[in-house]
Amino acid sequence: DADVTQTPRNRITKTGKRIMLECSQTKGHDRMYWYRQDPGLGLRLIYYSFDVKDINKGEISDGYSVSRQAQAKFSLSLESAIPNQTALYFCATSDLEGNTGELFFGEGSRLTVL
C-alpha cells in the first residue's frame, strides 16, 4: 500500500461545483503539503501544515481551502471550481525531526474543470 494516498485519482467536474481532494498518510509525519502541477509551471505550493493546529498559505492559495483533520489527513477543497483550476494536484509529507527534509509524494489527483 502507498504511504501517501490521494483520492480521487481522477475527477471531472463542472464550473461552480465544490470539490474535495483527500490525502491520507501512514508515514507518521507531522508536515503535510498540497502542490499543484501545471505543464511548464512546475510545482506550486497551495497550502501547508506543520502540525494538526497549523495551517499556512502557500504561493497560490486563492480559490482553495484546506482542513487538517488529523495528523494523517489533509484535505484540499475548491469551494467553487473554475476551469483554470484544471491541473494535477499532489499531496506530500515530510518529517519534522532530523533527516533531510525530503518530501514524500502521493500519486496525484488529476482534476478537470469544464
Next chain:
Amino acid sequence: GEDVEQSLFLSVREGDSSVINCTYTDSSSTYLYWYKQEPGAGLQLLTYIFSNMDMKQDQRLTVLLNKKDKHLSLRIADTQTGDSAIYFCAESPNSGNTPLVFGKGTRLSVIA
C-alpha cells in the same frame, strides 16, 4: 522570494551523459534535491546533496554544487531510455523551516 530555475527540455542519445542544470536563490538552503517524475506518477527523490558538500556520486548519478554561484547540476552517466522523465530541482529555504521550492522541471527525452 525564493526562485529555482532550470531549463525545460533536454534530449540525449542513449548511452550518452545527460547534464541537467539548476540555479537557486536561498544561500541558507541546508539541502538541495533532485526529484524524478515518471509519466503518470508522483515525484520521487532521486538524490540530494548537503550544502557543505561540493559533489555527491551515487552509481550513475553525480551531483555538483557550486555554492558561490548557487548552481546545482545532475549528471546521469550512460543515459538509458528508462531515464526519460521530468527532473525537478528543489531548495530548502530558511534552513529547511519553510517548504521546499521547486523548479519548473526539465523534461529529459532519451533517444534510442
